[in-house]
Amino acid sequence: MNSELISLGESLADFDNFGLSVLVKVLAILAVFFVVPLVVGYMEHKAMAHQQSRLGPMEAGPHGTLQLVADGIKFAQKEDIIPTAADKWVFAMAPGVALVPGILVFAVIPFGPGLWAIDLELGLFYALAIGSFSTLGVLMGGWASANKFSLIGGIRAAAQLIAYELPLILAAAAVVVQAGTMNLAGIVGAQATFMIEGTSINVWYVFPQALGFAIFFIAAMAELARPPFDMPIADSELVFGYMTEYSGIKFAMFLLTEYGGMVSMSALISVLYLGGWQIAPGVALPGCAGAGLFDCGALGVVMGLGVMLGKIMFLSFLMVWARVTYPRLREDQLQKMSWLVLIPLSLVNLAIVAVGKVVL
Amino acid sequence: MSDLATPQEAIRPGTAPGEDIALEFRGTADFDTSEMTLSIGPAHPATHGVLRIVMDMDGERVVDARPVIGYMHRGFEKLAEHRDYRQIMALTNRHDWLSGFNNELGVAVTLEKILQMEVPDRAQWIRMLMAEWGRILNHLMFVGSYAIELGAITPMFYAFREREDIQHLMESATGGRLHFTYNQPGGVKIDLPKGFLRQSDELLKLVRSRLPDYFDLVLGNEIFQARTVGIGPLDPALALRYGVTGPTLQACGIAEDSRVTEPYLKYGEIDVEVPVGRNGDAFDRFYVLLHRIRASLDMIEQIHDAMPSGPVNVKLPKMVKAPEGHVYGRIENPLGQLGYYLQSSGSKTPWRFKMRTPSFSNVQVLPHLLRGTLVPDMVAVLGSVFFVVGDVDR
Numbered sequence: 131m132n133s134e135l136i137s138l139g140e141s142l143a144d145f146d147n148f149g150l151s152v153l154v155k156v157l158a159i160l161a162v163f164f165v166v167p168l169v170v171g172y173m174e175h176k177a178m179a180h181q182q183s184r185l186g187p188m189e190a191g192p193h194g195t196l197q198l199v200a201d202g203i204k205f206a207q208k209e210d211i212i213p214t215a216a217d218k219w220v221f222a223m224a225p226g227v228a229l230v231p232g233i234l235v236f237a238v239i240p241f242g243p244g245l246w247a248i249d250l251e252l253g254l255f256y257a258l259a260i261g262s263f264s265t266l267g268v269l270m271g272g273w274a275s276a277n278k279f280s281l282i283g284g285i286r287a288a289a290q291l292i293a294y295e296l297p298l299i300l301a302a303a304a305v306v307v308q309a310g311t312m313n314l315a316g317i318v319g320a321q322a323t324f325m326i327e328g329t330s331i332n333v334w335y336v337f338p339q340a341l342g343f344a345i346f347f348i349a350a351m352a353e354l355a356r357p358p359f360d361m362p363i364a365d366s367e368l369v370f371g372y373m374t375e376y377s378g379i380k381f382a383m384f385l386l387t388e389y390g391g392m393v394s395m396s397a398l399i400s401v402l403y404l405g406g407w408q409i410a411p412g413v414a415l416p417g418c419a420g421a422g423l424f425d426c427g428a429l430g431v432v433m434g435l436g437v438m439l440g441k442i443m444f445l446s447f448l449m450v451w452a453r454v455t456y457p458r459l460r461e462d463q464l465q466k467m468s469w470l471v472l473i474p475l476s477l478v479n480l481a482i483v484a485v486g487k488v489v490l
Numbered sequence: 491m492s493d494l495a496t497p498q499e500a501i502r503p504g505t506a507p508g509e510d511i512a513l514e515f516r517g518t519a520d521f522d523t524s525e526m527t528l529s530i531g532p533a534h535p536a537t538h539g540v541l542r543i544v545m546d547m548d549g550e551r552v553v554d555a556r557p558v559i560g561y562m563h564r565g566f567e568k569l570a571e572h573r574d575y576r577q578i579m580a581l582t583n584r585h586d587w588l589s590g591f592n593n594e595l596g597v598a599v600t601l602e603k604i605l606q607m608e609v610p611d612r613a614q615w616i617r618m619l620m621a622e623w624g625r626i627l628n629h630l631m632f633v634g635s636y637a638i639e640l641g642a643i644t645p646m647f648y649a650f651r652e653r654e655d656i657q658h659l660m661e662s663a664t665g666g667r668l669h670f671t672y673n674q675p676g677g678v679k680i681d682l683p684k685g686f687l688r689q690s691d692e693l694l695k696l697v698r699s700r701l702p703d704y705f706d707l708v709l710g711n712e713i714f715q716a717r718t719v720g721i722g723p724l725d726p727a728l729a730l731r732y733g734v735t736g737p738t739l740q741a742c743g744i745a746e747d748s749r750v751t752e753p754y755l756k757y758g759e760i761d762v763e764v765p766v767g768r769n770g771d772a773f774d775r776f777y778v779l780l781h782r783i784r785a786s787l788d789m790i791e792q793i794h795d796a797m798p799s800g801p802v803n804v805k806l807p808k809m810v811k812a813p814e815g816h817v818y819g820r821i822e823n824p825l826g827q828l829g830y831y832l833q834s835s836g837s838k839t840p841w842r843f844k845m846r847t848p849s850f851s852n853v854q855v856l857p858h859l860l861r862g863t864l865v866p867d868m869v870a871v872l873g874s875v876f877f878v879v880g881d882v883d884r
Contacts, residue, residue, distance in 0.1 A: 182647035278528050282550070282865070357641055358713055366639040367869050369534065456713050458641025460866040461550060463716055 155247040159236045166439070167389035168198045170446045177447055181454045201382075208378035213276055216375065220274035225376070225383035228267025231260045232390040239397045240315045242407045242434030243418065243426040253314040254302055257398060258295075261353070264387055265291040268362065271384070272372035283371025286461055287362035290352055293468035298349040300476035301342040304483040305335055305402045314398075318406030327490050332412035334405040338486070342479045343403045345472050347448070350395040352464065354388060356449050358456035359464060396445035397438070404441055407434035525553055530868070532561045539879025541853065545860070545868070552868055555860035557853055562883040570843035575601055575810045578843070580671045582830075586849065586881035588631050589824045591624035591660070591670045598673040599754050600819025600830040604812045605675065612800040613677035614755045619690070619793045620660065620672065621755075622786045626697070627656050628824035629737075629783045632876050636776060637708050639873040640717050645708050652697055659693050662686065675810050677803030691794055698787050704780055718773035722859040722871035726770065733851035736826025737778045738875055742770035748822040760792040772874035779876070809838050823848055825876050849881035 172187075172195060179186025187194025212218055238253040240246040250256050265287055272284015306312055309320035321334050336343045352359040363371040373384050400406060409415060415433050418426040426434065459467070531542035540561035546553040566585050570578050579597050583590030595617055602609055634649030657667045663682050664672040672678050708714055724734070726742040739746055745764040749757040765781035767774025812834035820829040826848025833842040852875050859871045 178643075182644050183651055184647060278526065360641065361866070364641070364866070366641065367865050454644050455707070455711075456642060457637065457711065457717060458866070459713055460717060460864065462864065 155237075159233065159247055162241070163233050163236055163390055163393075164386075166393045166442070167386060170392055170443065171198045171389050173443060173446065174450045174453075177450045178454055181451075205382035206379055210378045210380065211375070213375050215276035217274040217276070220270050221375075222380070224267045224271035224274060225380040225387075226267070227270055228264045228387045229383045229390075231263035231267075232387045232394065234260045235394045236390075238314055239394060240318060240401065240406060241397070241438050243415070243431050245431065245435055245438075246315065249313065249315060252312045254306060254312045254317070254398075254402075257314070257394070258299055258302060261391070261394065262291060262295055264391065267387075268372050268384075271376065272362075275372070275375040277375050279368045279370075280372050280374045283362045283364070283368045283374070286364075286368075287355060287372060289461070290355065290359065290362060290464065293465050294349045294352040294472075297345050297468060297472035297476045298353060300473065300480055301339075301346040301349065302402060304339055304342045304476070304480045307480070307484050307487055308335060308339070314401050315406075318401055318408065321405045322408055334403060334408075334411055336403040339403065339479065339483060341475060342483070343399070345476045345479065346399060346402065347445075349468075349472060350399065351449055351452065352468070354391045354395060354449075356388075356392070357453040358458050360458055361461050361464060364458060392446050392449060393442055396442040396449075399445050400438065400441035404445075407438040409433070409437050532558075541877075541879050541882065543856070543860070543868075543872070547865070550864045550866075552860050552863050552865065555857050555868070557856050559850075559853060559879075559882050562879050564880075564884065566884045567843055567845060571840055574838045575812065575840075576674060578840070579673055580669070582845075583669045583671060584880070585845065585847065585884050586823065586825065586828075586878045587668060588628040588878055589624055590666070590668055591620050591664075591672065592628075592821065592823045593828065594671060594673045595621055596819060596821045596823070596828045596830050598675060599821055600817055600832050601675050601810075601812065603819050604815060604817040604832060604834060605810075607676050607804065610677055610801045610804065611756075611798050612681075613802045615793055615797050616678050616682060616802060617673065618755050618757065618760075619790060619797070620664070620670070620678075622790050622793065623656055623660055623690075624670075625786050625824045626783050627653055627660075629779050629786075630656075632779060632873075633704055633708070633776075633783075636779075636873040637714075639869045640714065642708065642711070642714070645704060648700070648703060648707075652700060655693055655696065659686075659689055662689070674803060674806065676806060677801070679803070681802045687794055687797060690790070694787055694790055694794070698784075701780075701784060701787070704783075709777060709780060715773065717866070717870055718776060718874070719771060720769070721772040721867050722863065722874065724770040724855065724859060724875075728858060729770070729855065732855040734826070734855050735851065736823070736848050736876065737782060738775055738826065738852050740764060740782075741767035741774040741778045743768055748820055748827055752820070754821055756796075760789060760796065763788065772870050775874040775876070811836060811838050812840070820846070825849055825878065825881065826852065845884055847881045847884065849877035849879070850884075852877045853882050 175186045175194070175197060187197035190196040190200040212221055235257050237247045238250050238256055268287040269284045272280045272282075272287065275281070305317060308324075309317045311317060311320065322332065324333060324335065324338075325331060326333055326337075355362045361371075362368075363373065365371075368374070373381060376384060405411060407415070415426055415430040415437075418430040525546050525548050528545050528547050529542060530545060532540040542558040542561060543555055544558060545555045564585075566581060570581060573581055575597070579594040582593040582597050584593075586593055598617075601607075630649040630653050634646035637643075637645035660670065661667050663686055664670040664679075666672070724738065724742050726739075726744055729739050729742050729744070735746065743766050745766045747762065747764045748754070749762045750764055753762075763785040765778050765785055767778050812832065814834055814836040816831070816833040818829060818831045820827055822828075827846070828848060829846035831842070831844040831846070832840050835841040856872070856875060859875065860868055863871060
């Protein structure tokens with residue numbers, strides 16, 4: 131299905147000069163990784179503040195827009211404390227081990243027509259596999275800190291990852307079945323041509339797979355340890371979980387991993403369920419040929435990027451909203467919810483989608 | 491204690507601490523595990539103060555818990571022996587810093603008992619008005635902090651928004667925001683400022699209109715219910731044995747409240763509603779706390795209507811001296827029963843001054859509630875047995 135669309139995936143940064151092409155891609159990924167999470171973080175500050183009848187940051191820059199930059203500078207200046215009892219190498223490596231996979235995920239995420247670094251055939255597989263590496267860094271940090279609170283936090287994070295990786299992958303598998311490809315750009319293309327059976331009304335996968343969307347969203351929040359699933363951090367029980375002993379730039383790296391994860395997960399959700407950079411179902415980007423998703427002019431590329439970033443921001447806002455509203459779940463309730471509710475439901479979802487694909 | 495109401499419904503069977511939780515961890519029995527001792531506090535976000543809890547843990551399960559108190563012992567009882575009675579009032583609104591007005595009211599009531607002093611009507615109604623606003627101030631703080639311990643941050647900001655308004659109102663009459671020192675033997679220091687009752691009435695309407703937010707956002711929240719229902723159930727008999735009072739006792743279904751059972755001031759002349767829970771678990775304790783705010787608002791409305799005119803204090807000698815003898819005065823503080831035992835040798839300072847503070851008794855029952863819980867439940871239990879560490883350690 132749509133094999134001609136899938137093969138259209140050529141990155142805008144593919145030049146004749148291989149070295150230049152790699153350089154541009156690396157710089158672009160780093161720029162996205164260091165800028166978009168800051169914007170999401172600022173949005174979180176403000177969205178939380180206004181829901182809690184307060185103003186949030188107001189001093190650094192107009193309306194506090196530079197607050198997170200100021201925070202970054204502050205973190206860089208702080209003393210880097212390593213506890214005497216800590217396993218120093220593991221302790222120092224842990225933030226990096228958590229951060230790097232977070233950056234690598236961005237390599238395959240399509241931010242617009244042609245706006246991706248690599249067009250992997252197994253893009254979704256790669257994103258989910260690499261993304262879960264971050265937990266290794268969390269576990270390392272929890273173990274190496276030589277602190278009981280950190281240890282409990284690290285172990286909770288590992289348990290949470292094991293429990294929520296399954297519903298996440300099963301929900302994504304249903305999308306793969308429906309789209310017939312693991313290529314992320316291909317999934318976007320498949321959604322643009324997906325019609326309700328017997329009509330010519332174009333819908334995104336969130337419509338036939340609303341259940342899968344809900345499962346993926348919940349599991350993604352749990353993977354990121356965002357409230358109400360923030361048991362690995364649980365500041366009222368575990369002080370700050372695996373981050374308790376970290377300070378300065380290492381602490382900032384853990385934080386950046388969390389916000390980078392929010393961005394990449396939101397991007398994945400919008401690619402899998404919300405039509406990627408498509409403005410609305412059945413609406414082509416201005417200046418684009420064909421199905422209106424690939425082969426675009428400059429205007430189309432910019433519009434596509436804007437739409438994608440808007441969707442990322444919206445999904446991140448939903449995560450922030452949940453944080454403002456809900457208390458934290460308990461560890462055993464979290465496990466129960468995954469094994470007894472989400473995994474069976476995602477299997478049902480997968481079965482329905484597979485049967486629908488064959489029968490219809 | 492005088493007449494106690496009986497619990498309305500029996501405690502649900504099979505909810506002894508740890509009974510249901512043990513099942514969920516049966517799989518770990520084969521491993522060779524050893525217990526870990528974890529010291530929560532004295533500086534830890536969950537203990538809001540410097541309470542320390544030494545826990546023996548098997549994984550996430552608490553095998554045993556021992557509260558260690560005394561990190562904030564400031565020697566109030568001894569200090570009071572060297573202060574005259576008006577200074578003692580300034581002293582006592584500091585041991586439980588969240589219910590300053592009620593503490594000094596307790597001293598005033600005790601002192602007037604031994605002095606056999608007639609307090610003007612208006613002073614008594616003003617004291618009741620302030621005491622109820624003070625109760626709401628205290629409860630709002632616990633509403634916010636309990637939610638934050640369970641991981642919900644928003645109720646804290648809501649609670650502080652209301653607290654700010656109430657503190658502003660009380661400041662206009664007393665001059666203080668936290669430590670009011672508004673009482674004096676025989677009345678209150680000065681009369682209410684002009685327009686105070688109107689402002690108080692407006693604030694009453696405002697707080698009442700915002701109260702449903704707390705019920706919806708916290709009490710009605712599915713995750714909040716999952717975290718608190720059936721967690722740390724307190725047996726009424728055990729609660730009485732330990733001298734647990736206030737919302738923690740009322741959550742067990744016992745409507746003991748000295749405003750009703752032994753009315754002081756003019757509480758006999760208004761309707762005092764005492765909300766009670768059924769199971770005595772963390773949810774019921776929080777439920778009672780929220781309903782006590784609502785009940786206090788109703789009381790404030792009645793007090794507004796009944797407020798008489800007249801003098802607010804009596805002329806005092808330069809130095810107040812209690813006659814020789816001893817007296818025990820008790821009032822209903824926001825957290826439970828507050829009692830002051832005063833022994834006087836007839837001089838200007840007490841010979842002995844002992845406090846019976848609600849937080850102290852409430853904390854003692856903690857080991858029974860914590861045994862067999864999980865670490866997250868530890869926080870849910872700790873926050874729901876309402877206490878202020880300064881009130882525990884004095």
